[in-house]
Amino acid sequence: MANTFDSLRRQATFSLREHGIKNADIDVRILLGFAAGYSDADLIAQRNAQISPSELEIFNRYLERRMAHEPIAYITQQKEFFSLSFHVNSHVLIPRPETEGLVEHALTLISDTKSPKILDVGTGSGAILISLLHDRKDASGLGVDIYEPALDIAKKNAHSLGVNEQCKFIYSDYLQKVTDCYDLLVSNPPYITDKAMQELDGTVKSYEPHLALRGGADGLSPYRNILRAAPAVLKARGCLVFEIGYDQGQTVSNLVEQAGFKDVKIIQDLAGHDRIISAKKQE
Numbered sequence: 184m185a186n187t188f189d190s191l192r193r194q195a196t197f198s199l200r201e202h203g204i205k206n207a208d209i210d211v212r213i214l215l216g217f218a219a220g221y222s223d224a225d226l227i228a229q230r231n232a233q234i235s236p237s238e239l240e241i242f243n244r245y246l247e248r249r250m251a252h253e254p255i256a257y258i259t260q261q262k263e264f265f266s267l268s269f270h271v272n273s274h275v276l277i278p279r280p281e282t283e284g285l286v287e288h289a290l291t292l293i294s295d296t297k298s299p300k301i302l303d304v305g306t307g308s309g310a311i312l313i314s315l316l317h318d319r320k321d322a323s324g325l326g327v328d329i330y331e332p333a334l335d336i337a338k339k340n341a342h343s344l345g346v347n348e349q350c351k352f353i354y355s356d357y358l359q360k361v362t363d364c365y366d367l368l369v370s371n372p373p374y375i376t377d378k379a380m381q382e383l384d385g386t387v388k389s390y391e392p393h394l395a396l397r398g399g400a401d402g403l404s405p406y407r408n409i410l411r412a413a414p415a416v417l418k419a420r421g422c423l424v425f426e427i428g429y430d431q432g433q434t435v436s437n438l439v440e441q442a443g444f445k446d447v448k449i450i451q452d453l454a455g456h457d458r459i460i461s462a463k464k465q466e
C-alpha cells in the first residue's frame with residue numbers, strides 16, 4: 184500500500200491508540216510534521232503525497248519512542264513555554280503550563296522595578312528566567328542548577344531566544360555559590376515527596392530527571408534550603424516566588440513566614456489548585 188501522508192496518519196494514530204496514548208491524532212500530526220519538516224498546513228496540502236523512504240524511517244523511529252510513552256517534547260526536543268520555543272532533552276524537566284502562572288505573577292511583582300535583577304534557583308531548561316528576561320529587556324539574571332547538563336541546555340536556550348547578554352548560568356547547590364543581591368528570587372524546585380514519587384505517572388517517572396522531581400521525605404527540603412539563605416541574597420523589599428505542589432500551600436507559606444518574609448500570598452492555578460507562593464523580604 185502506498186505510504187501517503189493521509190494513510191500513514193491513520194495507521195499511526197491507530198497504533199498509538201492501541202498503546203494507550205491519549206490524543207494520538209495530535210501526537211501523530213506533530214511527529215509526522217517533524218519527520219517530514221512540514222507544518223500542519225503542509226500536511227493537509229500534501230495529504231495524498233508519498234512520504235520519502237528516509238522520512239518514513241525517521242517517522243517510524245519517533246513512533247516507536249512514542250509507543251513506549253516517551254514524552255513528545257523529548258522526541259521533538261522542543262517545548263513551547265510562555266509563547267517561546269525551548270530546547271529540551273531528558274536532562275531537564277519539560278516546562279509545565281502551570282509554571283507560566285509563576286512567570287506572569289513574577290512579572291507583576293517587578294513591574295515597577297527598573298532594571299530588575301532576577302535569580303532563578305533550579306533553572307533546568309531556563310524556562311522561567313529566560314521568559315522573564317525576554318519580557319523585560321531591561322532585566323538581568325542568574326540561573327543556578329546542580330546539574331551541569333541542564334545548565335548547558337539553559338545557556339543554549341538563552342542564546343537561541345536572544346537573552347544571553349542578560350544572563351549567566353552557574354553550577355550551585357541551591358544558593359551556595361550565589362554572592363550577589365537580587366530584586367526577585369524565583370524557583371520551581373523539586374517538590375515531590377518520596378511517597379508520591381512511587382505513585383507518579385509512569386511517563387514522568389520513567390523519562391523525566393528525578394533530580395528535578397524529588398523533594399525528599401516531605402517534599403519540603405528544597406524550600407527549607409532556599410529559605411535559609413534567601414534573605415541574604417535579596418535586596419530590601421526584594422520578592423520571592425515559589426512554585427509549589429497542589430497540597431503544599433499552607434506548609435510552604437508557614438515556612439516562608441518563619442523565614443521572616445511578609446505579605447505571603449498563596450495563588451491558585453487555572454485548575455483552582457494552590458500553585459504559587461509569593462512574599463516580600465522584611466525591610
Ligand SMILES: C[S@@+](CC[C@H](N)C(=O)[O-])C[C@H]1O[C@@H](n2cnc3c(N)ncnc32)[C@H](O)[C@@H]1O
Nearest residue numbers: 278305306307328329330356357371372373395
Ligand atoms: C522542577 S525542576 C524546574 C526546572 C525549571 N525551573 C522549570 O520550572 O521548568 C527543578 C530543578 O532543580 C534542580 N535542582 C535539584 N536539586 C538542586 C540543588 N540542590 N541545587 C540547585 N538546583 C537543584 C534540578 O536539576 C532541576 O533542574
